[in-house]
Amino acid sequence: MVYLDHAAASPVDPRVLAFCSRYLAGDYGNPSALYSLGLSARQALEEARERVAALIHAESPKSIVFTGSATESNNLAIRGTALRNRKEGTHLIVSAIEHISVMNPMKDLQKAGFDLTVAPVDGEGVIDAAFLEEAVSAETTLVSINVANDEIGTVEPVREISRIVHEQGRYLHMNATAAAGRVPIDVVRDGIDLLTLSSNDLGGPRGAAALYIAPGVRIASVMPGGGQERGLRSGTENLFAIAGMGEAARYAGAEMAEEMAREQAIRDALVREVLTIDESYLTGHPTDRLPNHASFRFSRIEGESILLNLDTLFGIQVATGSACSSRTLEPSHVLLAIGLAHEEAHGSVVMSLGRQNTQADVPVVADAMARTVERLRSISPL
Amino acid sequence: MVYLDHAAASPVDPRVLAFCSRYLAGDYGNPSALYSLGLSARQALEEARERVAALIHAESPKSIVFTGSATESNNLAIRGTALRNRKEGTHLIVSAIEHISVMNPMKDLQKAGFDLTVAPVDGEGVIDAAFLEEAVSAETTLVSINVANDEIGTVEPVREISRIVHEQGRYLHMNATAAAGRVPIDVVRDGIDLLTLSSNDLGGPRGAAALYIAPGVRIASVMPGGGQERGLRSGTENLFAIAGMGEAARYAGAEMAEEMAREQAIRDALVREVLTIDESYLTGHPTDRLPNHASFRFSRIEGESILLNLDTLFGIQVATGSACSSRTLEPSHVLLAIGLAHEEAHGSVVMSLGRQNTQADVPVVADAMARTVERLRSISPL
Numbered sequence: 001m002v003y004l005d006h007a008a009a010s011p012v013d014p015r016v017l018a019f020c021s022r023y024l025a026g027d028y029g030n031p032s033a034l035y036s037l038g039l040s041a042r043q044a045l046e047e048a049r050e051r052v053a054a055l056i057h058a059e060s061p062k063s064i065v066f067t068g069s070a071t072e073s074n075n076l077a078i079r080g081t082a083l084r085n086r087k088e089g090t091h092l093i094v095s096a097i098e099h100i101s102v103m104n105p106m107k108d109l110q111k112a113g114f115d116l117t118v119a120p121v122d123g124e125g126v127i128d129a130a131f132l133e134e135a136v137s138a139e140t141t142l143v144s145i146n147v148a149n150d151e152i153g154t155v156e157p158v159r160e161i162s163r164i165v166h167e168q169g170r171y172l173h174m175n176a177t178a179a180a181g182r183v184p185i186d187v188v189r190d191g192i193d194l195l196t197l198s199s200n201d202l203g204g205p206r207g208a209a210a211l212y213i214a215p216g217v218r219i220a221s222v223m224p225g226g227g228q229e230r231g232l233r234s235g236t237e238n239l240f241a242i243a244g245m246g247e248a249a250r251y252a253g254a255e256m257a258e259e260m261a262r263e264q265a266i267r268d269a270l271v272r273e274v275l276t277i278d279e280s281y282l283t284g285h286p287t288d289r290l291p292n293h294a295s296f297r298f299s300r301i302e303g304e305s306i307l308l309n310l311d312t313l314f315g316i317q318v319a320t321g322s323a324c325s326s327r328t329l330e331p332s333h334v335l336l337a338i339g340l341a342h343e344e345a346h347g348s349v350v351m352s353l354g355r356q357n358t359q360a361d362v363p364v365v366a367d368a369m370a371r372t373v374e375r376l377r378s379i380s381p382l
Numbered sequence: 383m384v385y386l387d388h389a390a391a392s393p394v395d396p397r398v399l400a401f402c403s404r405y406l407a408g409d410y411g412n413p414s415a416l417y418s419l420g421l422s423a424r425q426a427l428e429e430a431r432e433r434v435a436a437l438i439h440a441e442s443p444k445s446i447v448f449t450g451s452a453t454e455s456n457n458l459a460i461r462g463t464a465l466r467n468r469k470e471g472t473h474l475i476v477s478a479i480e481h482i483s484v485m486n487p488m489k490d491l492q493k494a495g496f497d498l499t500v501a502p503v504d505g506e507g508v509i510d511a512a513f514l515e516e517a518v519s520a521e522t523t524l525v526s527i528n529v530a531n532d533e534i535g536t537v538e539p540v541r542e543i544s545r546i547v548h549e550q551g552r553y554l555h556m557n558a559t560a561a562a563g564r565v566p567i568d569v570v571r572d573g574i575d576l577l578t579l580s581s582n583d584l585g586g587p588r589g590a591a592a593l594y595i596a597p598g599v600r601i602a603s604v605m606p607g608g609g610q611e612r613g614l615r616s617g618t619e620n621l622f623a624i625a626g627m628g629e630a631a632r633y634a635g636a637e638m639a640e641e642m643a644r645e646q647a648i649r650d651a652l653v654r655e656v657l658t659i660d661e662s663y664l665t666g667h668p669t670d671r672l673p674n675h676a677s678f679r680f681s682r683i684e685g686e687s688i689l690l691n692l693d694t695l696f697g698i699q700v701a702t703g704s705a706c707s708s709r710t711l712e713p714s715h716v717l718l719a720i721g722l723a724h725e726e727a728h729g730s731v732v733m734s735l736g737r738q739n740t741q742a743d744v745p746v747v748a749d750a751m752a753r754t755v756e757r758l759r760s761i762s763p764l
Contacts, residue, residue, distance in 0.1 A: 009423075024393070033387060035387075035690070036699075069450065070617070071607040206589070207589030225487070227482070235454060
């Protein structure tokens with residue numbers, strides 16, 4: 001088996017699991033409880049907060065709020081700030097290639113009376129800075145743009161975006177789910193007001209995510225209840241997942257340079273090999289892209305057929321578009337946004353690498369891919 | 383150590399952990415992915431759904447939506463139905479002893495223009511049925527009442543409540559976080575439209591909870607995104623926690639009668655012993671209460687002091703009020719609702735039993751409690 005869909009789900013790093021398993025059966029206290037078992041849980045929670053803060057160079061662990069998923073962090077960032085700052089303005093901006101957990105809350109706010117601008121990207125997925133500069137006004141309370149896109153790998157020019165947004169607008173939210181631990185992020189230096197991070201994408205368990213909220217950002221809770229996490233995210237903290245996220249963030253920070261160089265070398269070799277196939281094209285930016293990410297399109301065949309063939313005949317797992325939209329027949333809005341025609345967008349394959357991948361995977365995948373494309377084209381009616 | 387705060391947090395049942403750990407490192411697929419690893423994840427997800435449905439005798443697994451926490455299930459039930467059915471009516475009813483993750487979304491809706499009635503309970507925590515009958519009207523779109531209360535243990539007359547609500551009102555939501563797996567629940571027979579269940583309270587991992595939604599109930603999503611869980615709860619499913627919840631639900635259903643008889647016998651002995659202490663009183667209903675639950679108040683001393691003494695000197699963990707409100711100095715709204723004066727409410731101690739407790743705990747706890755109360759009263763200024 002060669003697993004190349006780490007953007008959809010990753011195994012928990014065994015070192016992380018060894019660290020956080022204690023919170024399932026032994027140290028199972030509720031961090032809000034006043035006795036010793038609760039206090040040690042509270043301590044573990046705050047230690048995880050420090051580790052996540054350190055990964056993105058936040059000014060203080062207090063700027064980190066733990067949630068249950070990246071989707072929830074995105075919802076809190078978007079609905080929480082848009083609704084809380086409604087009196088200051090009702091204009092929102094989103095890039096055309098955002099994840100649907102950013103896109104859909106934005107569209108809901110649009111239905112509720114907000115004014116939504118969708119900023120285009122170029123053919124390589126880079127935000128149109130001139131458009132953005134034109135679009136941001138004093139009415140703009142929130143702009144949401146991903147640090148890197150999980151379907152085409154493109155890394156956005158974060159500091160330029162931040163400069164443009166803050167000339168006239170209020171807050172910049174960036175979804176770093178795919179980027180955190182893969183490209184360096186410094187929320188203070190980069191001027192990011194809100195940042196979404198996910199545990200599983202760092203090698204931690206599912207069930208935890210974080211939202212960085214810069215000091216002074218006015219934000220409302222979107223899940224009222226017991227008032228945990230500074231009143232912004234109620235519900236007993238999932239300490240197993242949160243402590244795991246903290247430990248995963250620690251490894252991600254300490255090992256990023258080395259591990260990403262390793263994965264990038266494998267990725268570069270993969271890209272080189274796959275592009276020798278006739279009528280195959282890289283999607284997204286050729287160089288400004290996530291080091292673990294390769295995405296392609298192939299003419300005259302369906303990405304879904306490629307995926308199923310690679311899985312069934314070769315034990316190789318890849319994606320076509322994002323896992324979240326895998327059950328619809330619509331072509332990915334991301335691929336349409338970079339200018340692909342419908343039939344081109346349908347021939348997409350995404351490979352996202354992780355710690356378990358090695359150079360030995362390259363010839364296996366390249367060979368399987370070449371044979372699969374040849375086979376599918378031989379039976380294609382197109 | 384004698385742990386008696388299972389209402390706040392429970393260790394994961396080792397059998398459950400043995401079952402669901404595979405979804406952390408081996409079977410880590412995203413249930414939305416189309417390849418084999420995704421399909422087996424999807425299968426595990428649906429199997430968990432069947433198991434949770436079976437525990438509460440739902441008509442179909444399709445009626446179960448997985449969320450990340452009981453707080454989230456309560457928010458989805460309350461905000462999702464109130465907002466979706468706004469045109470049919472804007473009157474909401476809640477009992478005076480609901481958990482804050484029910485109370486606070488209700489209060490938020492009140493601020494947003496809904497009309498909220500708080501239904502009183504009697505001195506033993508039982509809902510005032512005559513008041514409820516008077517309050518429910520054709521304008522009432524949602525009534526939310528807990529099956530059992532986690533602070534005073536009282537089990538509500540579910541079928542009577544259901545009959546009253548449905549005479550004129552629309553939906554009945556019941557929070558069964560403390561009750562599921564401890565008292566039999568049959569959502570169809572009992573006439574419940576929406577029911578909240580939590581994984582950890584069943585002995586599963588934190589990070590999963592469920593909302594039962596009866597067929598035909600009109601409900602809106604409160605977390606837009608990738609459209610998982612019938613579009614009602616977006617975000618990649620936390621399969622480790624969900625599969626664990628399913629397995630925990632299976633054990634809870636199969637072993638409820640036997641295990642609850644066992645815990646009730648321990649609880650009854652505990653109550654008998656503790657009530658031999660001077661000026662000690664049981665709170666909540668003497669018989670219609672959760673079989674694993676004992677709650678007391680002691681005159682002239684603080685529950686918090688009792689808790690800290692029991693923890694520090696005897697290694698016994700109990701609660702005073704609910705863990706969620708443990709960090710405020712306010713007396714519990716539940717204890718005030720059953721008619722206790724402020725100073726009476728401050729002397730509260732809650733013990734909630736679990737699988738790890740045995741009859742051997744009874745003399746240990748009773749002795750520690752008697753000594754603690756005596757010691758604290760000897761230094762009390764009151």
